[in-house]
Amino acid sequence: MKKQIFLTSTMAAALTALSGCSSGNQWDEDIIADNDTAICVDQNGNRIDDDACDDDNGRAGGYFGSRYYINRGSRIPYIGDSLRDTRYAFSGSSMPASGVSYAKAPASTNMTRSTAIARGGFGSSSRSFGGGRS
Numbered sequence: 001m002k003k004q005i006f007l008t009s010t011m012a013a014a015l016t017a018l019s020g021c022s023s024g025n026q027w028d029e030d031i032i033a034d035n036d037t038a039i040c041v042d043q044n045g046n047r048i049d050d051d052a053c054d055d056d057n058g059r060a061g062g063y064f065g066s067r068y069y070i071n072r073g074s075r076i077p078y079i080g081d082s083l084r085d086t087r088y089a090f091s092g093s094s095m096p097a098s099g100v101s102y103a104k105a106p107a108s109t110n111m112t113r114s115t116a117i118a119r120g121g122f123g124s125s126s127r128s129f130g131g132g133r134s
Contacts, residue, residue, distance in 0.1 A: 030088075031076045031109050038102035039076065040065035045083040050105060069096045076105055078113040 040053035042065055052065035068083060070076060074091035077083065083090050096102060 035103040037070045039105050041068045047077045076109045080112045
């Protein structure tokens with residue numbers, strides 16, 4: 001007896017959609033400064049919202065931010081990233097270079113990087129389902 005597999009349009013669409021899935025992590029993609037760029041950092045060297053460095057917007061969490069100047073061609077940190085984190089190697093200075101105009105950081109960096117949270121699923125270990133034993 002000969003077996004045949006029929007590929008329906010629904011199955012074809014599902015397989016096509018699966019091929020578009022990526023195991024890559026967008027957060028690992030670096031955003032490189034096209035221009036010399038000024039960002040705002042807190043007293044610990046972590047990037048904070050750029051509004052905290054604007055004189056007319058006041059404080060961010062009780063602290064006025066300070067500017068950090070990133071060199072063209074260097075990585076731009078996401079909000080919450082530490083300038084001291086050796087994984088990212090941000091290049092810049094707390095003092096602006098004379099005669100250089102600095103751009104604002106691109107809006108695509110105005111978000112917080114976070115780690116994935118494991119929720120269980122196939123292959124995960126857990127205790128028992130339900131409260132009783134049989």
